Amino acid sequence: MTADTHPARVALAGTRGAWRGEVGRWLGWRGLIHLALWLAVIGWILSVTVTTKHMPFGGLGFESLMNMLAVFPPLAGIVLTAAAVCGGYHDGTTAWVLSKPVPRPGYLLSVVSGIWLGLSVTAIVVPAAVAYVWLPRVEPYRFVTPEAPPLGRFVLALAILSMVLLFFVSLTAFLSVVIRRRSVAALLAALALLMLRVPVAYPGWYDALPARLIRTDLEPGEWSVLTAFIHGDSFDALTAVWGALGLIAVFALFTSWVFRRLEL
């Protein structure tokens, strides 16, 4: 075979092949299982929260939803990313892929984006879509008006949550490539999630981190930034979004730099 060895085309073909492999997994059993799992988990918790009359915060439908989507997908992303990166390194499958004409950054990109896209759909978009339809019909949420929030704002909020997921996936990828121990990398990333959710102190610089988007140390009657936004308030956490995007870029660069030098 007269192979095409033009560097750019080779790199593109290799990256595309790796990406299709990683994303393709989510189109099969893995995607179905995650879809069922998150619909069940989020749906069950929502139904308990909203319908139980003895719950002190009954009726917090969309707030509960935003809260869960800020926690479960990032946790799942942390576990899956640590398993994929560390597991692939230790069992030799990463070396097998990289023996093909796949650029190393392209391979990492395919792993991270596969997990991010897969979980964004199965653990954020689909459960949120179901809740968007179901919640206003079950019980009016205790906020401005007993109507479903504007779809555009709702979708934007989901996009921000997906970005939060990407933040933790890219953080875990970085830790996994550096530490190369699955449990340690996952634990450190989970610790970061916890610290951002419950900042012990709240100095101003936290505004630049995703903490502003997912923190739980709210005053009574105070809504989270995203819940307030979907119900019509202005979005006052733009710095946090830019900060998260910047950190994602930094993690990506450092991860790529370390991974290029990793011996397999």
Added chain:
Amino acid sequence: MTRFAIEARGLSKQYRGVRALDGLDLDVPTGAVCGFLGPNGAGKTTTMKIIMGLVRPTAGHVFVLGHEVQRAGPSARARIGYLPQDPVFPAHHTIRGLVSYSARFYPGCPRGRALRRRVDGLIERVGLDDKARRHVAALSGGERQRLGVAQALIADPDLVILDEPSAGLDPAGRRAMLELIASLSGDTTVFYSTHILDDVERVSDSVVMINRGAVVAQGPLTSILEATGQDYVVGLRGANDGLRATIEAQPWVETVTVRARGALEEWRIRVSDRSAADRQLVSMLTENGRHAIAEYHLADRRLEDAYLDLVGSGNDG
């Protein structure tokens, strides 16, 4: 087309005080079937991983099909098929799925029906056609080995690198593997490592021997066998006072071993210059008429003999 499919110069690799490769120079001719021999720990797998860009050398350069590996990146691997030692593949694929998936990494590899035909052909060629739907996780070591060869050949590579391709195979599988390697000869350069010297003698036209991170011999198989000396086996009757010392003193004689065999003495004379031996040995043996030659022939030189001479016995790197 380059003369050598693989060229390495001064290749060294150090792992925390352990010198895995020590100034290795390697030339694998294009189109050859080249056996890569060495004891455990000699540096064979390290060399192959450096060629594939999975490990970076501490020093030196390696060129594959004209591309310098450290600079070219993925382009250097676009025309290479690789079977690692103890291959591990993503477990969620079936055999057919994995071979198809392997094709997607290569630009210019056929798609659709043409790809399916090629995949089926390769699976049949490696003897896995009755297991094409089986998942990779359920395969035995030998089956994974054969799958590894199939995925290495999917893009019709110009160079195939196989790390211990016969490992884990039963005799029938080993024979099939050798036939497969032999069938690639000419169109494709094959560079494979093995411990089974018989296999190398059967299918290889060139050999590289490595020990302690450095090449100790490389070249056409026949040259290797000749260069490492020839044994003349002589059966003598009669007293040999001083004869042994006379023969050992010749510059073209390397060693003389003598053992009793019934009424005869069997002499095994290792020579470095066969033409000098042909001219002088017989006359030396029969000088003064004190000896009778009952037997005289050139011993078949086996690769094992050359290997042990060059690498040593039990001399693990």
